[in-house]
Amino acid sequence: MLKRKLLTYALISGLSFSMGSSFVHADVTKLRLAVETTPGDPLNIMLASFRDTLQSSAEEEVELEFFEGGALGSESDLIQLLRAEQVQVLPIGSDIVELDSNFAIFDMPFMFADKQTARDALDGELGELLADSLREKSGLEVLAFGELGFRIISNSRRPINTPEDLSGLKLRTPGSATRILAFEMLGAAPTPMSLGEVYIALRQGVLDGQENPLSVLEEFSLYEVQDYVSLTNHVYTPITLTMSANSYAELSPDMQEHVISAAQEGAYQTRQLSDTSDAELVEAFTSAGVAVNQPDLASFQTASVPIREAIAERLDAVFWEQAQNILEPR
Known part of the structure; x- marks a missing residue:
């Protein structure tokens, strides 16, 4: 440091x-x-x-x-x-x-x-x-x-079908406190790390997985050291x-x-x-031997309600009220 x-x-x-x-x-x-x-x-x-x-x-x-x-x-x-x-x-x-901190609205799962x-x-x-x-x-x-797009979860241990499948997984996340909070609430073990260090950490088993848009998996060759890609589309970046x-x-x-x-x-x-x-990369990863699955998004959406509430408490109250009026007009 x-x-x-x-x-x-x-x-x-x-x-x-x-x-x-x-x-x-x-x-x-x-x-x-x-x-x-x-x-x-x-x-x-x-x-x-x-x-x-x-x-x-x-x-x-x-x-x-x-x-x-x-x-x-x-x-x-x-x-x-x-x-x-x-x-x-x-x-x-x-x-x-x-x-x-108001940009933590993009750490709220399934906002878009x-x-x-x-x-x-x-x-x-x-x-x-x-x-x-x-x-x-x-x-x-x-x-x-x-x-950057919607983010998905990749890992080397198992397909992610429901939030329970995240239990105990060591996942690389950005340093955002609210992104870390979200994955902690889902039962994972989020680990902030510079993106340039992730490939080695995945290859050596220091990390089980990570979450990023598909394009990042391709650009940093992360799919080479991951067995499963789960199309959670949990947040938009x-x-x-x-x-x-x-x-x-x-x-x-x-x-x-x-x-x-x-x-x-x-x-x-x-x-x-x-x-x-996105569509091309799903096909490319599948051809490379990576198992790509479509999770049960309804279970993730249900589990995300308390996460959005917890993140909302960290936003400026006036900003959050205005943002809600824009995204969910009454």
Whole structure:
């Protein structure tokens, strides 16, 4: 832990030295973009699409630096760099809850019936509500919401058909306290771990399984060390493409339009990927010898009622009331 903190400090110090006090120089806007994952992963695809679209539309008005594959650290490290304004644009998955507890709404099981319902909510009033909350709590601007998608459970011990099948399983989860709470209430033994460490932990038996969208199983080759994939679709995870609100405010109105348009294109690309890849990946995993099953979702939905209630207690009361009115209009 100390080593990671020292590394992050060194990165911030070094980047501060190289960036100076502002990233807007004369008529050129210089932006540093960073992502933890490698090409092919939805987070990476969203940021790469943002980069390419912005470069094409703004041309010589913008200079972009692009760091991928954890070149500047883990997602937690990158969040620190973003808040220090040493990275200007960052796509964030589940770890967004570390910046704003109201994003724990995405840790509530079965909040969204399908992808389109979640997309419509994020492109509408719920997205505006979350963007306002993140700006107020963390000083970050939401540029667009992309898609990691619905999460499933994989493991090396048994198919997951009902919540009882989770009993005692050591499952990797993100560091979100509410995601950990949810799996504890379902009887599993959730184990937060950096995504880059999961493959070795699964192979060595330190973990029994993990939960992620199907695309992550493919990108990180996790299916190679898992015998069972259970299509629980228990929570929907967006990609929140973020920028420091101060940095965003420094942009000219014209550049802001370029940035938002590029972010929306990145979001579109991740949603397209999600739609095309899920069915293909189920077939690919089955062909690779992984047993893919459809659980009894009704039993999971029943078990999730007290979980949603427990998570709701951790949200701002006003936010939760507004979110409920949006998602369940009376």
